[in-house]
Amino acid sequence: MSKPDILQVGPYPEWDQIPLQESFHMHKLFEASDAAAFLSSVGESIRGIATRGELGADRAMIEACPNLEVISVYGVGFDAVDLQACRERNIRVTNTPDVLTNDVADLGVAMMLAQSRGIVGAETWVKDGSWAAKGLYPLKSRVWGKKAGILGLGRIGYEVGKRLAGFDLDIAYSDIGPKDYAADWTFVPDAVELARHSDFLFVTLAASAETRHIVNSQVIEAVGPQGMVINISRASNIDEDALLDALENGRLGAAALDVFEGEPALNPRFLELNNVLLQPHHASGTVETRKAMGKLVRDNLKAHFDGRDLLTPVL
Template identity: 70%
Template sequence: MSRPQILQMGPYPAWDQEPLEQMFTMHRLFEATDRAAFLAQHGAQVRGIATRGELGADAALIAACPQLEVISVYGVGTDAVDLAAARARGIRVTNTPDVLTEDVADLGVGMALALSRGMIGAEAWVRDGSWAAKGGYPLQRRLSGRRAGILGLGRIGMAVGQRLAAFGMPIAYSGRAPKADAPQGWTFLPDAVSLAQQSDLLVMALSATPETRHIVDARVLEALGADGMLVNISRAANLDEEALLDALEGGRIAGAALDVFEGEPALNPRFLALRNVVLQPHHASGTIETRRAMGQLLRDNLAAHFAGRPLLSEVA
């Protein structure tokens, strides 16, 4: 029996690529010099798409694969997949939740610490000789005991909150509705503005949907205030970058730590001139352990589909 043919949207580590090649016939769209010709040649035979969160699968790509049955996403975000187009044809979509929760939460808290304590600038202060020539680094702000707001209390938001609570930070959160499993003492607030007003540190951990586009805008940043800090470990589309840059340049918030950007990796050069930001290359899930687990779950979902077994992590 011939192996199912899979359209691959981007590269994977060798520990994922090799077993994929053994299990399926892989068509590497990302290596094609002429995407349209490549899809015309292979699209009619494709039964599955293996993609990444930031690459997704748009309506045109889905339409180019008339036999498509399943889209498996390496990552938790599905905002780059045209879910409506997939559902209209009965195409199943999976992602890799849970396995990346702890690492994303770790990086979010690490960025908050680096931002509040000025760790990036302080390290440069040592390396460039300023410590010896100019003395101690300028005083920074503590993180412990300050008020934390979490925008989006899903798996990752909950893990972030648990870590910040260990710093003695009171936790507030906002989302579609109060969470029944939120720890006792955590406060639900109905919207992003009211959450920002009650936060010294605002952490974005929500999914990206059309409704959440630019949910953190100039109004939210104004409510966060001149002593407030922002961390984004969600999706770039949830944040109005122009409003953020204006607020950072104008000193209307204290700082921001960002792992995602519009147009990444070609981020807005205005970020590079700022000292009150911590910039990371979209690698919150970037540990060997998590990436191995993500690749395994991607493959397991594809294998389950073609074997007629229940999918492990189907997107609702």
């Protein structure tokens, strides 16, 4: 039998690319100088799309592939996939949850610690000779014993909370309702009230039209000039302009961010701030997790074309 034709939206590591090419006929959209012309030439043959969470698949791409059956997303987020277009055409969609949960939670807590204790600046203080020339590094703020708020207590949010418990933090969370698996933590239904509770506000909820800019100026200012916002979810969950204004004007103490609107071309205002920790969208960026994600992308595609149940269906 001939291999199913798959549209590949973005590059993958070699350890994923080689097995994909062994099982499927891969059409590399990201290498095309004219994406529209490329889609026009291969669209009829495409039965599956392999994409990344931040790249997704919009309506135009989906409509350019009239025989499309399945979209396999490398990543837990699928907000960049036009799900309505998929529903209209009975196209299946999968993602890669669970395999990246713990690494994302690890990085979120690491960013909180690094920003609170000035880890990056302190290393520079040693390396540039300031320690020898100027003495001790300026004092920073403790973590243990403070209050944390988790906005979105799904898989990742719950793992963040488990880690924070080890620092004796007072943990509260917001979600669509109380969670029976979080009986020791405080449920706060309103995002502003959660922020007001929080020295550290973790944003860990899935992105959707409903959650767009849920962390708005009110939420940000409720965290306050001594507080910190940590985002390991999606950039769209935060109003970046409001966040930048608050960071610049001191109405928010600090931020630690792994995601940005328009990344990697983030707003240059971020680069001028000394109260924000910037990371290159790599919360799942370990060899172990990326290999597991790639395998799950392939396994979902194979399951579909073999007529088996999808492993991690979204639609």
